[in-house]
Amino acid sequence: MIKKWWHDKTAYQIYPKSFYDSNGDGIGDIPGIISKLDYLHDLGIDIIWLSPCYCSPLADEGYDISDYYKIDPRFGTMEDMEQLIAEAKKRDMYILMDLVVNHCSDEHEWFQKACQDPDGKYGNFFYLKDKKENELPTNWRSYFGGPVWEDLPGTDKQYLHVFHKKQPDLNWENPKLREEVYKNINWWLEKGIRGFRIDAIINIKKALPFHNYEPDREDGLTSIENMLREAHGIGEFLGEMKNRTFQHYDAFTVGEVFNEKPEEIADFIGENGYFCSMFDFNETIFGGSEKGWYDARQITPDEYKQCCFEAQAKVGTIGFLSNIIENHDEPRGVSRYIPEGDCCTQSKKMLAALNFMLRGIPFIYQGQELGMENVPFTSIDEVDDISTLDEYKTALNAGLSPEQALTAVSKYSRDNARTPMQWTNQPNAGFTTGTPWLKVNPNYTSINAAAQQNDPDSVRSFYKQLIALRKNVEYKETIVYGILEPVWEDRHNLMAYYRKGEKNILVIGNFQKEEQTVELPSAFKKVLLNNDSTFKIEENQLFLNGYQAVILEMQ
Numbered sequence: 001m002i003k004k005w006w007h008d009k010t011a012y013q014i015y016p017k018s019f020y021d022s023n024g025d026g027i028g029d030i031p032g033i034i035s036k037l038d039y040l041h042d043l044g045i046d047i048i049w050l051s052p053c054y055c056s057p058l059a060d061e062g063y064d065i066s067d068y069y070k071i072d073p074r075f076g077t078m079e080d081m082e083q084l085i086a087e088a089k090k091r092d093m094y095i096l097m098d099l100v101v102n103h104c105s106d107e108h109e110w111f112q113k114a115c116q117d118p119d120g121k122y123g124n125f126f127y128l129k130d131k132k133e134n135e136l137p138t139n140w141r142s143y144f145g146g147p148v149w150e151d152l153p154g155t156d157k158q159y160l161h162v163f164h165k166k167q168p169d170l171n172w173e174n175p176k177l178r179e180e181v182y183k184n185i186n187w188w189l190e191k192g193i194r195g196f197r198i199d200a201i202i203n204i205k206k207a208l209p210f211h212n213y214e215p216d217r218e219d220g221l222t223s224i225e226n227m228l229r230e231a232h233g234i235g236e237f238l239g240e241m242k243n244r245t246f247q248h249y250d251a252f253t254v255g256e257v258f259n260e261k262p263e264e265i266a267d268f269i270g271e272n273g274y275f276c277s278m279f280d281f282n283e284t285i286f287g288g289s290e291k292g293w294y295d296a297r298q299i300t301p302d303e304y305k306q307c308c309f310e311a312q313a314k315v316g317t318i319g320f321l322s323n324i325i326e327n328h329d330e331p332r333g334v335s336r337y338i339p340e341g342d343c344c345t346q347s348k349k350m351l352a353a354l355n356f357m358l359r360g361i362p363f364i365y366q367g368q369e370l371g372m373e374n375v376p377f378t379s380i381d382e383v384d385d386i387s388t389l390d391e392y393k394t395a396l397n398a399g400l401s402p403e404q405a406l407t408a409v410s411k412y413s414r415d416n417a418r419t420p421m422q423w424t425n426q427p428n429a430g431f432t433t434g435t436p437w438l439k440v441n442p443n444y445t446s447i448n449a450a451a452q453q454n455d456p457d458s459v460r461s462f463y464k465q466l467i468a469l470r471k472n473v474e475y476k477e478t479i480v481y482g483i484l485e486p487v488w489e490d491r492h493n494l495m496a497y498y499r500k501g502e503k504n505i506l507v508i509g510n511f512q513k514e515e516q517t518v519e520l521p522s523a524f525k526k527v528l529l530n531n532d533s534t535f536k537i538e539e540n541q542l543f544l545n546g547y548q549a550v551i552l553e554m555q
C-alpha cells in the first residue's frame with residue numbers, strides 16, 4: 001500500500017454556526033474558530049472539516065449555497081478564511097471544506113438566471129420539466145418531505161429538488177455545469193485548503209429517463225432511494241471530478257456515500273478510488289424505517305458491534321473508512337448507542353475507545369470529545385432543523401399525539417448535535433455573549449470544556465490519550481495499517497477486536513453495566529489504555545467492570 005499523508009491523521013468536524021461566536025451576534029464564526037485552534041491542537045487534531053460557511057440563506061444551515069466563492073458575512077470574511085488556513089498550517093493542521101454540489105441554493109445566480117430564461121444556458125444547469133395540471137413529473141418524495149418538484153418562479157416549468165425546495169438539484173449530465181464545479185474546487189485548493197468532505201454525492205446521478213416508482217407511504221410518493229437504486233454510471237462523474245481536481249493537489253477527500261454496493265468499494269476508496277475515504281454510516285442507518293423516524297428502532301450494543309464489524313469486513317484493507325460516532329445530521333452518539341440510563345463518563349469513554357481504534361480515519365464531531373449529550377426538547381418550537389420539523393409532521397400524520405411525536409423525533413433530531421459547543425459553565429456555555437441562535441443544552445454547567453481540560457479523568461482527557469496513542473511511534477503503524485480481527489463475536493454486550501500489524505493490539509469494551517470476565521487468548525504485554533481505575537487479571541482471566549474498556553498490547 002502506498003502511504004498517504006492523511007492515513008495517520010485524526011480529524012475533527014466543526015459546525016461553524018455552533019462552535020464559537022467571537023462578536024456576540026449569537027452565531028459562531030471563523031474568527032471564533034481561529035481563537036480555538038490551540039484548543040484543537042492541544043487535543044491532537046490534525047485535520048479540521050468545516051461544515052459550509054459559504055454565502056447561504058441558511059435554509060438548510062449552509063447546505064444551500066448561494067455563492068461558492070464567498071464566505072457568508074455571518075461567518076466572517078475571505079480574509080478570515082485565509083487567516084484560518086494560515087493559522088492552521090502554523091500548527092501543522094489542515095482545513096477541509098464541505099463540497100455541496102448535488103444542489104445549490106435557489107438564491108444562487110444560476111438559478112435566478114434559469115428562472116429568467118429557462119431555455120437558456122442556465123436552465124440546463126438544473127432539472128426542469130414542463131408543468132402539467134394536477135400531475136407531477138415523478139412521484140419521488142424529497143428527503144425533507146413532500147414532492148421533489150416545485151414551480152420554477154415566473155415560468156411554466158417545475159424544477160427538481162431531492163432535498164429542500166430551496167436546494168434545486170444541479171444537472172450533472174450537463175458538461176458546462178461540471179466545468180463550473182471543477183473550477184470552484186480548484187479555486188479552493190489553490191487557496192490552500194487540503195481537501196473536501198463531499199456532501200450527498202450519491203445523489204448526483206439520476207436514473208434516466210425519469211419515471212414513477214411504487215408509492216411507499218399514504219402520500220402516494222416514493223423514497224428517493226428507489227430511484228437511486230436504478231441510477232447507474234455515477235463513476236463517470238466521480239472519476240472525471242477526481243482527475244480534473246483533487247488528484248492534482250493530493251487532496252484528502254471523504255465522500256458522504258450511502259448504499260454503496262460491496263463490489264463498488266474499490267472504485268470508491270481503493271488506491272485509485274474516486275475518493276480517499278468515505279464515512280461508515282452502518283450504525284447510523286441501522287433501525288431506520290421507511291415510515292419515518294417515529295418508527296425507527298433503537299440499536300442494541302450487540303447490533304452496534306455487528307454494524308461496525310460488518311463495515312470493517314466489507315472494506316478490509318481495500319481502503320480506509322472514516323469512522324464517526326456522530327455528526328451534524330445525527331443525534332449525539334453517547335445518547336444513542338449507550339443504553340438508556342447508563343450514559344456516564346465511563347461508558348462514554350468506552351464508546352470512544354471502541355470506535356476510535358477501528359481501522360480507518362477517526363472523525364470527532366465538535367463536543368463529542370466532551371461527551372456532549374442529546375437535548376431535552378420541551379417543545380417543537382425549540383427545533384430549527386427542517387428535517388426534524390418534517391419528521392414531526394410525518395409522526396403526527398401517522399396518528400401520534402404531539403407529545404409522542406416530539407419524544408419520537410427528539411431522539412433523532414439533527415439539532416441534538418447542533419446546539420452550541422459547551423465551552424464553560426458561564427451563561428450560554430461561554431459560546432456567545434449574545435443570544436445563541438439555538439438553545440444551549442442545559443447540562444453545560446456540568447459538561448463543558450473548561451471543566452474537562454485539566455481533569456485527567458475527563459472524557460476529553462481520554463480522547464486526548466486515544467489520539468496520542470494513535471500518534472505514538474511505537475504503535476502507530478499497527479493502529480493505522482493493521483488489520484482488524486473481531487474476537488468473541490458472539491459474546492453478549494462485549495465488543496472486542498484485534499488490530500494486528502507490527503504489534504498485536506487487543507481492544508475490549510464491556511458494553512453493559514454488569515461486570516464480565518474474559519479469558520485472554522494469550523498473555524498481555526502492556527496496558528496501553530484503560531478507562532477504569534482498576535485492572536484485575538488472574539492467570540489470563542480479565543475481570544471487567546461495567547463499561548470498562550481496555551486497550552492491551554499482546555504477546
Ligand code: TEU
Pocket residue numbers: 060063064100143163199200256328329387414
Ligand atoms: O446529508 C445528506 C443526507 O443524505 C441525509 O442523510 C440527511 O442527513 C438526512 O436526510 C437528514 O435527516 C447532507 C448533509 O450532511 C446535510 O446536513 C444536508 O442537509 C444534506 O446533505 C443536503 O445538503
Ligand code: CA
Pocket residue numbers: 021022023024025026027028029074
Ligand atoms: Ca458571530
